[in-house]
Amino acid sequence: MNPLLQVNNLHVAYPSKKFFKPALEIIHGVSLDLAPGETLGIVGESGSGKTTIGRAVLGLAPVTKGSIEFEGKDISHAGKAERRKIARDLQVVFQDPYSSLNPAMAVGDILSEPLVTLGATRADARRRVRTLLDQVGLPHDAADRLPREFSGGQRQRVAIARALGPKPRLIVCDEPVSALDLSTQALVLELLLDIQRETGVAYLFISHDLAVVRHISHRVAVVYRGEIVETGPAEDVTLKPEHPYTQRLLLAAPIPHPVQQERRRAERLRLREQQREQHEQTAVGLSRA
Numbered sequence: 001m002n003p004l005l006q007v008n009n010l011h012v013a014y015p016s017k018k019f020f021k022p023a024l025e026i027i028h029g030v031s032l033d034l035a036p037g038e039t040l041g042i043v044g045e046s047g048s049g050k051t052t053i054g055r056a057v058l059g060l061a062p063v064t065k066g067s068i069e070f071e072g073k074d075i076s077h078a079g080k081a082e083r084r085k086i087a088r089d090l091q092v093v094f095q096d097p098y099s100s101l102n103p104a105m106a107v108g109d110i111l112s113e114p115l116v117t118l119g120a121t122r123a124d125a126r127r128r129v130r131t132l133l134d135q136v137g138l139p140h141d142a143a144d145r146l147p148r149e150f151s152g153g154q155r156q157r158v159a160i161a162r163a164l165g166p167k168p169r170l171i172v173c174d175e176p177v178s179a180l181d182l183s184t185q186a187l188v189l190e191l192l193l194d195i196q197r198e199t200g201v202a203y204l205f206i207s208h209d210l211a212v213v214r215h216i217s218h219r220v221a222v223v224y225r226g227e228i229v230e231t232g233p234a235e236d237v238t239l240k241p242e243h244p245y246t247q248r249l250l251l252a253a254p255i256p257h258p259v260q261q262e263r264r265r266a267e268r269l270r271l272r273e274q275q276r277e278q279h280e281q282t283a284v285g286l287s288r289a
Contacts, residue, residue: 003069005034005202007057008069011025011029026052032228034202037200041207043221043222049226049227050208058090063076091164091168097180105146106145107145110147110158112126114162115129128165136164153187156188164195170201172204172206222246229243229245230245
């Protein structure tokens with residue numbers, strides 16, 4: 001089976017605001033692929049570059065080298081018109097379910113507007129909105145209410161419904177549950193899994209939480225300082241990590257036992273110091289070369 005998404009040797013760099021400074025490269029040669037109906041979890045701590053990978057796929061970050069292919073077509077430097085065509089098959093769910101929704105628009109308008117923009121009639125869009133609300137477990141009268149009338153979990157359901165509207169083949173989920181409490185996180189993750197089983201949609205699921213990624217992903221790619229340092233089946237990477245950075249991420253998860261938690265903290269600090277020394281040695285070797 002051909003991959004739905006293929007990223008080859010991706011480099012992303014942002015130009016400096018000062019003309020005499022070189023561009024700042026965030027992503028250094030990342031390669032990954034995603035099959036139809038699959039979930040690939042991209043995990044890393046804040047500043048690792050995981051969100052930048054998702055933004056590059058969405059056309060929101062500048063690709064300076066390498067390529068991004070969607071359904072076999074290079075979209076690395078797609079223009080606005082081409083991106084509008086791609087939007088039917090490539091959607092996104094952002095982290096904050098409130099700021100990503102227009103607070104002045106009713107939910108029905110939020111869901112129907114992108115469908116009309118893509119060519120649907122108003123009547124077809126209204127019928128699709130009713131189906132979407134059923135699909136994400138919200139009542140039909142939600143269409144007449146404003147986002148502020150819903151809880152965080154319900155607002156994220158609205159955001160998921162909006163992404164599902166055009167019946168996409170791939171949804172980029174950028175920290176979609178990190179702003180929610182644990183019980184609501186579980187409900188939203190189960191909703192995403194149910195939707196995937198029903199529709200066959202693929203997810204590029206970006207998160208800092210190994211437990212969340214383990215629950216929803218088929219495979220996992222771990223990003224550290226703009227590079228993928230470990231990849232493999234979700235259970236192997238999240239329960240038996242080989243790379244010290246992935247081990248640190250696993251040890252960072254809190255457990256309800258003070259003594260064991262203290263041991264985990266000490267081991268995490270040891271691994272961090274070990275990685276720091278390795279980077280310093282590498283830097284010295286490069287400078288001598």
